[in-house]
Structures are given as C-alpha cells and as structure tokens.
Amino acid sequence: MAHFSTHAVHAGRSDLNALGVHALPLDLSTTNPLTDLDSAVASFDELVAGNPPPVGMSHIYRRAWNPTVARFEEAMATLESTQLAARGEDISDVAAIAFASGMAAITSVLSSQILGGKLHVIAVRPLYGTTDHIINTGILGNTVTWVNPADIKAAITPETGLVYIESPANPTIELVDIRDVVLSAGDVPVLVDNTFATPVLQQPLALGASFVVHSATKYIGGHGDAMGGVVITRGESVNAVRQIRLGMGNQLDPFQAYLMHRGLATLSVRVRAAQDTAMQLADWLNQQPEVSQVFYPTMPGADPLGLVGSQMAGPGAMLSFDMAGGYEAAHQVAKAVRLITHAVSLGGVDTLIEHPASLTHRVVEEEARTHPAVLRISVGLEHVDDLIADLAQAFSGL
Numbered sequence: 001m002a003h004f005s006t007h008a009v010h011a012g013r014s015d016l017n018a019l020g021v022h023a024l025p026l027d028l029s030t031t032n033p034l035t036d037l038d039s040a041v042a043s044f045d046e047l048v049a050g051n052p053p054p055v056g057m058s059h060i061y062r063r064a065w066n067p068t069v070a071r072f073e074e075a076m077a078t079l080e081s082t083q084l085a086a087r088g089e090d091i092s093d094v095a096a097i098a099f100a101s102g103m104a105a106i107t108s109v110l111s112s113q114i115l116g117g118k119l120h121v122i123a124v125r126p127l128y129g130t131t132d133h134i135i136n137t138g139i140l141g142n143t144v145t146w147v148n149p150a151d152i153k154a155a156i157t158p159e160t161g162l163v164y165i166e167s168p169a170n171p172t173i174e175l176v177d178i179r180d181v182v183l184s185a186g187d188v189p190v191l192v193d194n195t196f197a198t199p200v201l202q203q204p205l206a207l208g209a210s211f212v213v214h215s216a217t218k219y220i221g222g223h224g225d226a227m228g229g230v231v232i233t234r235g236e237s238v239n240a241v242r243q244i245r246l247g248m249g250n251q252l253d254p255f256q257a258y259l260m261h262r263g264l265a266t267l268s269v270r271v272r273a274a275q276d277t278a279m280q281l282a283d284w285l286n287q288q289p290e291v292s293q294v295f296y297p298t299m300p301g302a303d304p305l306g307l308v309g310s311q312m313a314g315p316g317a318m319l320s321f322d323m324a325g326g327y328e329a330a331h332q333v334a335k336a337v338r339l340i341t342h343a344v345s346l347g348g349v350d351t352l353i354e355h356p357a358s359l360t361h362r363v364v365e366e367e368a369r370t371h372p373a374v375l376r377i378s379v380g381l382e383h384v385d386d387l388i389a390d391l392a393q394a395f396s397g398l
C-alpha cells in the first residue's frame with residue numbers, strides 16, 4: 001500500500017505510459033469525434049446518468065467529460081481516501097467531481113440536496129464568508145438552522161438534507177469534532193469543507209463524512225494562479241453531483257485542472273513545510289505585546305478535545321491573531337507589511353495577510369462576524385526569520 005506522498009505524485013497518471021507521455025496531457029477539445037452512432041448513444045446515456053463514459057468510447061462533449069479534468073479528479077479521490085484504503089475498505093465508489101471554483105462545488109452539493117427535496121440545512125459557524133452568506137440568505141431555496149455542534153441532533157427535521165461544517169474553521173481556526181458531528185447527524189449526510197486541512201492533514205471520509213469539499217484555489221493548486229473546486233463523495237451522490245454539474249455547466253476548465261494536478265505532486269511537502277513555519281510564527285506572535293490573542297490549534301486551550309494528533313495530523317498553516325490596539329492597529333499592520341502580501345485567499349507558496357471582518361467575512365451578518373482586531377495569515381514557504389522580521393517592522397510602526 002503506497003503512502004500519501006507517493007499517491008500525491010502518481011495518482012491520476014496511470015494511463016500516461018500507454019499514451020507515450022510523461023507529463024500530464026492537456027486536452028482542450030470541446031467536442032470529441034464519434035466513431036458510430038450506437039456507441040455515441042451508449043456513451044451519452046452514461047454521461048447523462050452521471051457516470052463516466054464507457055472505456056474507449058467518445059467523451060462526446062467537454063461539459064460532460066474531459067480527460068485532463070478526469071485525471072485530476074481521480075487523483076483527488078485517491079488522496080481523500082488513503083486512510084479508508086489503509087483500513088482495507090473498498091473505495092471503488094469514491095469519486096471526485098471538479099468545479100470552476102470552490103463556491104461552484106459548494107453550491108452544487110447544496111443544490112443536489114435541495115433539488116432532492118431536502119430544503120433544510122444545519123450549519124455550524126464560523127464558515128467561509130460567502131458560504132455563510134449563501135446558506136443564510138437561502139437564495140438557493142434552503143432554510144437554515146445555525147447551531148453549536150452539541151445541538152445538531154435536536155435541530156434535525158424530516159426536511160434536513162445536510163449538516164455543514166468547516167474544520168479548521170475560517171478565520172478563527174477552531175476545530176470541530178467531525179466523528180462526533182457524524183454521530184449526531186445520524187442518517188443526515190455531513191459535508192466537511194476540508195480546504196484548510198487538505199487531505200495531507202485530515203480525511204473527513206474516513207471520519208464518516210458524506211461530502212468533502214475544497215476550494216482547490218487554495219492549497220490544492222498552491223501557487224495562486226489557478227481557480228477551482230472539488231467535491232469528493234461516494235455512491236449515488238457522485239451521480240447526483242455530476243448531473244448537477246452537467247446541467248449547470250460549472251465544471252473545471254482543463255487548463256486549471258492541469259495546474260491543480262501539477263500542484264498535487266508537491267502538496268504534502270508544501271503543507272508540512274508551511275505548517276512547521278506556522279507553528280514557530282504562532283509562538284512568536286503569542287509573545288508580542290502588540291498581540292492580545294493568537295488563534296491556532298497549538299495555543300493553550302485552543303484544542304480542548306485534543307483533535308490535533310487524532311482527527312488532524314497537525315495544526316495546519318493558517319493562523320489568526322487579535323491586535324491589542326484594535327481595528328486601527330490591525331489596519332496599520334496590514335498596510336505596513338512588505339514581504340508578506342496584503343491580500344485575500346490562502347494556501348499558496350507565499351505568505352498572505354488579510355482582515356476578515358472587512359473582506360472575506362464582510363458578508364456575514366454582524367453578530368456572527370469576526371472581531372475587527374483580527375488579522376489572518378496564510379503562512380507560505382518563506383524562511384520563518386524573514387516573516388518574523390517583516391511582522392516586527394510592521395508592529396514597530398504602531
């Protein structure tokens with residue numbers, strides 16, 4: 001049984017030798033030649049049902065199927081199920097479905113449940129700002145109950161189609177006990193946004209979740225130059241989500257899939273290196289008088305359930321902190337950094353800083369919004385001393 005980092009380099013590439021190529025081929029065709037009408041109809045019927053085209057038969061049309069995207073999907077399905085496979089479970093019904101963005105992936109799962117007649121969503125805050133906004137406004141036709149994890153069971157009704165959580169959560173890096181949420185949810189499927197953890201650190205399917213989603217724009221692509229999203233699920237849900245994608249036309253572009261798949265090869269190296277730096281940076285920030293609190297799972301009291309080391313292999317590379325000087329100080333620091341880029345997004349090779357209350361979480365209703373003194377850092381691959389020096393010079397201007 002190969003290890004995760006080996007899969008990260010090789011998954012989704014099994015047909016390359018037979019094609020006589022070493023690097024991932026980029027297929028930009030929007031339509032595909034048909035051999036004869038009978039096999040075209042057979043392929044079409046499979047695609048409309050949300051299945052792959054039969055082996056050797058035409059893919060018909062890019063909105064239905066694309067080989068470059070399919071290789072990336074195969075790799076994502078493999079990487080999100082290495083723990084299931086290591087337990088000896090049959091993972092043949094696990095599949096990934098790739099979308100044009102993380103939000104396209106998220107809204108497609110929501111739509112598949114809502115269109116299936118299950119209108120009620122139970123969700124745990126905090127969530128990514130746009131996700132919170134979409135669920136809270138109900139513009140896809142859903143209703144919502146916001147709960148603490150302990151109250152999930154009591155909130156379930158016959159209309160409940162999904163329990164929605166993020167762990168670690170954006171932007172306060174709180175951890176939610178996924179196994180416990182799955183137990184409370186009973187028959188209701190649980191969706192975990194695994195963007196911050198990546199399958200390197202956490203695999204929600206192995207903890208009992210039914211849907212895993214990623215903003216692949218972040219760590220999966222990893223270089224700040226590709227946008228996409230992925231849903232990983234099992235069984236009939238795979239067909240349902242693929243059918244939604246075929247109809248909505250929100251699939252991943254092949255060139256983005258090529259970049260994402262290329263990014264996967266270094267995923268575990270990138271995540272672990274950034275995590276090592278984040279742990280050191282969190283310790284340094286925690287000692288600065290300008291900082292009143294650091295939000296990071298290794299901080300005292302931040303992980304009362306001991307989920308780092310059990311649910312999650314490590315604390316990750318995202319951290320937030322509260323400036324003692326309030327909004328003004330946060331505003332100043334974001335403006336004063338030089339090496340670190342003041343920008344939204346995360347999970348790339350370079351370090352970014354942003355102000356959640358003004359930007360990523362602006363659309364969240366006020367009582368649930370992040371404290372205005374909080375800054376969030378996505379730690380990249382720079383040397384920790386250089387990051388510390390940049391923050392120190394930004395703090396010195398306060």
Ligand SMILES: *Cc1c(COP(=O)(O)O)cnc(C)c1O
Pocket residue numbers: 101102103104128131166170193195196214215216217218227228229
């Ligand atoms: C960025 C992000 C999203 C949305 O993804 P896009 O690719 O920007 O559409 C969803 N969830 C989390 C946790 C994110 O960080």
